[in-house]
Amino acid sequence: MLKERELPLVALRAFAVAARSHSLSSAAEELGVTHGAVSKQVRLLEDWLGQQVFTREGRSVALTPYGRVLAEQLSQSFRGIEAACQYVRRRRSKAVLAVEAPSTFAMYFLMPRLKRFEAANPDLAVWISTRMTGQTPDLASHDLLITRGNGEKIAGHSRASTALFEENLTPVCSLNLLQERTVETPEDLLAFPLITSATRPGHWEGWLKKAGLRDHVFEGGHRFDHMFVAMHAVREGFGAIVAPKEFFPGKPEWRLACPFPDLVVRGEKYAAHPTSRADPRYLGRFLEWLKEEIKNVTSEGREPFGI
Structure with a gap:
């Protein structure tokens, strides 16, 4: 060769x-x-x-x-x-900040907001890479790594990790689906196919238990390998899923809603980990913007975040 x-x-x-x-x-x-x-x-x-x-x-x-x-x-x-x-x-006159993030977070939180950041920071471009659940983070190629769940291994290679938020998990449906049937109580959701993802097991069980509904047998729903794929099925009206309410309603064209936004169970925590290659000037701007966006989302709800 x-x-x-x-x-x-x-x-x-x-x-x-x-x-x-x-x-x-x-x-x-x-x-x-x-x-x-x-x-x-x-x-x-x-x-x-x-x-x-x-x-x-x-x-x-x-x-x-x-x-x-x-x-x-x-x-x-x-x-x-x-x-x-x-x-x-x-x-040449525009710096680049390389960010790696979990796929669902990148697609449903970062991407819908990123244009606002770049409009306010015309000298800085943000390149986003996505990471699947279980995939090893790429420390060498990125300035900032965002993690969901245990980020201790990354934290050991990071300059100073920052806590971002903790998921509040609640059912998410398409507006079209909600127009087909009246949903007034948590039990009404059981009339819809319940969608799950292999990377987030136990979400429905935890939420139904919180809602006082126990021993439900899951039949007729759809199971996908990753959350972001399952969320696309929700947008297509295949059924309802339990997901972080911080990501929704998102873009208007998604036509998604949380019918019980105050009935939540706690999920995983997110954190940001700067790497040694990050330029503090650009990193600081992005982190401040990200924390402000998270603050705006969490202040819209009635429950504070537990971090």
């Missing part, structure tokens, strides 16, 4: 330009070198490949079948490199 250091990059670039222009002279003019220099690089490439990439037709050149394959791949690769370089050059 070839290694990067073995690739004749100068020769490949000369060939790619010549293939595009169908002329060694035109390629030489574009590259700012002599015709002989381009011709030499093409010969070196052909010797290295052991294949002819051009046939000469007078003063012009034509691609061989092998040359055509190579030219197409190089063209795509160089366009990708050019686009990446242009993107980075455009960001």
Whole structure:
């Protein structure tokens, strides 16, 4: 298998330009070198490949079948490199903060609010990566890690962890579903299919117990592997789920509601863990904004957060 250091990059670039222009002279003019220099690089490439990439037709050149394959791949690769370089050059006056967060938190809390942050901080872009339950956090590639549940392992590698909030779990339904049937008591919810996720077992059991409904047999519902997938099913009207009320109602187009927002059970705690690569100037702004957004959400409810 070839290694990067073995690739004749100068020769490949000369060939790619010549293939595009169908002329060694035109390629030489574009590259700012002599015709002989381009011709030499093409010969070196052909010797290295052991294949002819051009046939000469007078003063012009034509691609061989092998040359055509190579030219197409190089063209795509160089366009990708050019686009990446242009993107980075455009960001010279804009810093980037890389944040890794649990998938459901990223999708249902961060993303609906992120435009507000970037509008108030035009010099700072936030790149979000999502992490599945059980997946190892990527400390090396991010400035800030947000965790749900036990974050002790991360805290040992973090400069100073910050508690964010504790989940208040309550049923969430689509407005369309609630329009189909009157829901006045917790027991009325049992008429709907009850949706669960494998990564958050026991949510319905805990909430039904809090509501005074015990020994319910789960039948006719849907079970998904991850919470964010289950939430999409809720938005599609498949049934009801117990989820953190802090994430809802969210965007108006989601058309989601919590029919019993004050009847909650405590869930996991969230925390933010800065890594050693984070720039304190940008990190501080994002954390202050995040804490303010959480404060705004929690102050809308009647129960304070227990952290």
